Amino acid sequence: MSLTDQLNDIINSLGGFGPEVWLSVAFCGLLVAELVLGRVTPLSKVRRWLVGLSVGIVLVAGVWAVLLPTRGYLFMHLLFVDNQAIFIQLVVALSAVAVLLYEAFTTSERVDGQSKLPLEWYALLIAMTLGLFLMAMSVNLLSIYLSIELVSICSYLLTALTRERKASEGGVKYLLFGAVSSAIMLYGMSLLYGMTGTLDLTADVFGAELARQDGAIATVALLLTGAGLFFKLAGVPFHVWTPDAYEAAPVPVAAFFSVGPKAAAVLVLMRIVTALPAESVFGETPANSLQTPLAVLALAGILIGNLSALRQTDAKRLLAYSTIAHAGFLLVGVVAMSQAGFEAVFFYVGTYLFISLAAFFLVDLLARSAGSDLTISNFAGLGPKQPLLSVALTVVMLALTGLPPTVGFTAKLLSFSALYDAYQQSGNSWLLALFGLGLLNALISLVYYLKIPFLLFFRPTLSAENSQQVTQIPKVAVWLSVGLVIPIVGLFLKPEVLLHWLVNW
Template sequence: MQLIDQLNDSIRSLAGFWPELALIAAIVLVVLTDLVFSPPAKTGYLGSGPNAAAVTKNRVIQYSLSVMSVVGVGLLLLDQWTLEKGFLFNTVLLLDNQAVFYKLVVTLAAFFAILHAWLVRRPQDTLPLDWLPILLALLLGLYLMTMSVNLLTIYLSIELVSISSYLLTALSADRKASEGGLKYLLFGAISSAIMLYGMSLLYGLLGTLSLTDSLNELTRNDSLVIYIAGFLTLAGLFFKLSLVPFHVWTPDAYEAAPTPIVAFFSVAPKAAALLVLMRILTALPANFQTPLAVISIASITLGNLSALWQTNAKRMLAYSSIAHAGFLLVGVIAFNETGFEAATFYVATYVFINMAAFLLTDLLARQENKELTMQDFSGLGNQQPLLGAALTVVMIALTGLPPTVGFTAKFLAFSSLLEAHQANGNPWLLALFGIGLLNAVVSLFYYLRIPFLLYFRPAPATALPDKKLNRPQLILATVLTVPVLFLFFQPNWVLRWIQGL
């Protein structure tokens, strides 16, 4: 009888699992169409030789299918918002409004990443079409992460995300991509092993893998054991968030991977990891506020100071993402309702800011250069006034200055932190508040360096003329940049949605 009940529960759970099933079907469809339409001989990324037309046709089919799949899954998620919520598959997954919202965030990031790769083709970002089904598999892993309320499903979904990320980093046929992917893999394996050991300790303490069961039994154990088990378990999430000390892979992986993939890495896995982090911290009875504040301070400071010395634009944005991961943690550290809402608002708006940053740097970088160096932007503000202005807005948003939504996100996060300090008097929260604001000043020096080069430095005499940008590229840049300004004046459009989670 119990087996029949489990079977009925699984069948009932399928009603809340349609976006994931649709994504699995999309992965199979994209792989099969690639097998059917790909020409027998490889003729290069841009297409050349007798099979150039077949290559172009296959590329259009693959990208069109991927975009339509992501849009279709997004529509299913919007429909899911109004459906009945609850546990799926015997309480290993939880479908609630938080999960749906975060799934929409990562879906939006995937949509922009695919369009970025489709519309901006640079010689150094020679992505084979195999990256599309891998990206969809990564998106599936992120969906499962957002719904996971069981330690086993959390681990399996993180591993699906990690393996897909390793493949995407090393997919390009050059040595730097292989090295970056290998470094990513090694650090990922270490963090995965540490996390699995921590989960085994928690299972030994709890006797259950579910985060929804009562965890009061932990209070009868020594607090040191709770802290050790908790931090070991959180190691995998720190790795996904690029937090110190699991940040070492970030600059090399960001530099090695093609820019659209890097843009996706910088926001989507962090969004899903943030929700899992909040759920684990809420479930554990121990107070991790002080150690997390130390990690946040270290991440913000190290990321900003390291970014100051970078000459490569992608490495600068990589270190910047480490600092932003620390800022993202600020709302979580507050450990109150306004803090969690601030962290959710931060990650939701960070999608537009960071995806726009990588797209605009990709569009403005001269196509003949192998590296996205900072000096490549010299004098481009006058040659490309629209893109130059858009990149300036995005850099101001990354700094956290008005009139951009970056200011609103940081303001909400630090306001919740100050509220938490007033409630419990923890001095580390005040230290985080002060050091975080000082680091925002430090970030001015490297973020505003790009607008300075755009408008106040002449283009190099040896620079080759830029290729003219087409209308779809300009439309995509506008779609990503406008919300950065608009949400500063109308943040309630997102906040009302978040407060209803």
Template sequence: MQLADQLQEILRSLSRFGPELFLVFGIAGLVITDLLLLRQSPARHRAVMLGLSLLLVVVAGTLVIGQFGQDSGFLFGSLLFRDEQAIFFKLVVTVAAGVAVLHASLTRPRLPLDWLPILLALLLGLYLMTMSVNLLMIYLSIEIVSISSYLLTALSGTRRASEGGIKYLLFGAVSSAIMLYGISLLYGLTGTLDLTSSLVEVELAKNSPYVVYLASLLLLVGLFFKLSLVPFHVWTPDVYEATPTPVVSFFSVAPKAAALLILMRVLTSLPANFQTPLAVIALASITLGNLSALWQTDARRLLAYSTIAHAGFLLVGISAFSEAGFDAATFYVATYLFINMAAFLLIDLLADAQGGQLTLRSLEGLGFRHPQLALALTVVMVALTGLPPTVGFTAKLLAFSALWETAQQSGNPWQVALFAIGLLNAILSLFYYLKFPYLLYFRTATGPETEAAAQPRGAGWLALALTFPILLFFFRPDWLMTWIAGF
């Protein structure tokens, strides 16, 4: 391609790169605003930074919504591909970022205000992840997300945060190195980094299946790390316990959504059949996550193991390796956003009423002192369990239905085992999710009686806004599934 053609391609791509360019300039503006407000009072400084960050996220989301209905196509050669599916996932991570900023505005996380530009940089990395179809671009976008995540984990400066950040960094560096090695092997086998190229399937078919499996699994390691799947989950409980809750709630959803889309694209591009290894990893993640959560007394560690289990449930639809399975996984991650971020927010708000403690015992007896938040948390826990009338039931039903349909056709014993044991694990999760309503309504506080703290302004409305879709999409799942199926 001639230089003039390359410049023309860059200009054409930039014209369709609106949300990402806006975030780049928005991050720079946010940093400058932070510097200009250093002499202002801390309260005013915090309010302006949170308000401006939320405005930037809202505008970015508006630009993303404006991309629906536009023509799909490649950007910057074949590095990125923007289609309806990528735009949908960008919208999901944007909503997650907005909820995280609102969460921080209702609480006071022990974080310097520097975390807000880093959060937007992480959001930019997630935008790139959702559109990446080039192996090198996938790696670079994951690194943007990972480096931002390491910084956010350790930014509070406490000893626990530093330890969590180091563990996160070490496990992330190892998984990135393994992933990069897999990319180099695939490039050597195919001669291209473009997943959409016909050379990928043609050239890989000429090699031994064992070589293809090895290179592909090394590539998938980085995605399994982002999804917190076994055996790449070890960092999750320590990071979730050490990081302020608004950041943790964002970690629990947004990177997983973007990694899930990349996983679907990688699996559909490779000729190898990964149904069995995916079923094994999903089964291990669901079982280990649920068994580990049973013994937790810290609310955030319990939810950390819960996210490991739910990452396995996300993989149930993927392991079916069918259009229905992929649609079910997309539905699962879109609705899981509301469920999990509501769980972190509500626990944080209820714990603040008891001096900021996040142990399960700190929730004892709060059901009648904070009825609105306690009722919302009960709905969320029922949704995490996967019981009606919540969308958690619908999401699991769609995922396991797609798996069962595939298992009947293929006769794969691991898929049958995943179906049976996965459903048993859903029952097992009852024993720790229902601890929350039990403690809220059927136990009295064992410590000295304290006066109920006033709820932050807007806490009840945000709780209602997050729990409403959890109930709505149970009764009208077709509103979301029709959208997803149209990609």
């Protein structure tokens, strides 16, 4: 391609790159606004200004992405805009808006008007949103790596942003595991480049050259490349950082970690899978296909997440292990490697947005109402004192388990139905093992998911002195958190609303 053609391609690509340019400029603008307003305005007013600006920035980016008329490749096949990318960008934008509003509402009614999070967190969240937007569009190994690193750097900083020692420890552990996963991912990418001669996943030569390689070697290279994706997905074996980072991070940050990076990472993983030649994916020998190792990793994530959560005493660590298990459930649809499986993944992502955010917000509000930390035993006896929050959290826990009448049941039903269809076609025994043990783990998860509701309604308050004491909590934050529960039940009753949009959009 001549230089003139390259310049024309870059200029034409700018039409589909508007939301990302907007987020980049807004990130710089927020940094300047923080410095300027901090000198002339009281801190509480500065925070209100930055909240309003941040929410507006993310909303504009989300709406712009949805209304974007441009579809196709950008910047010489570095990025690709399609409905799947826009859907993930919408999920990221909604989760960012939700955590920004929750942090603002829980801060506004504090006596001192202060937040645990410093002012820099708004700009960092915008930068992380930008990275996730880029991840959703990346179809080139170079753009995948750069966008993942942007998300990772912002994640490290957000985890260690507060002045607590636990935050520093969690941030360092996050950073160390992130560095290892990035190095492994780069090594895998170098192997793929050496095998195919291209970094473009969508190039015909990528699949053709990969099909000529030994199946086992190609599978190893692909798994090494997936290290960075599994790290952002909190998938086994790159999951060890999750409980410490979630426990160290403030609740809004941990809630965003549980949704945004997972949504973008699973889309990139699906793009890699769909770029593979059919004979490499559905080979006659299951050991030489990518389907079997992915099934093993999905099953390991479900088992490790659920079994580790059984003995947790801190609510945030419990939810962290829950996200590890749900990363395994997200992979179930990918393992199916079919259109139905991929649609189930998108449905799972769209519903997990409400379930995960509601879980973190409601747990935090109940702990605030008791004037205690997030130790699970402190939730005892809060049910009669906070009936609305307690009932809402019970519904959310049922959704995390995958029981009706919640959309968590529908999401798991679609994923495992696609998996069983894939097993009938391929006869791969690992798919059957994932199907059976994955469903069995729904029963195991009942033990720890219903632990908090059981304490809320069937156990007295631990301290007699605090039995009648209930701390006031922000009403707007309560309604925001309870409002997230409405789609959890509504989409169970009318799942076709989201399914029809995903299939026909």
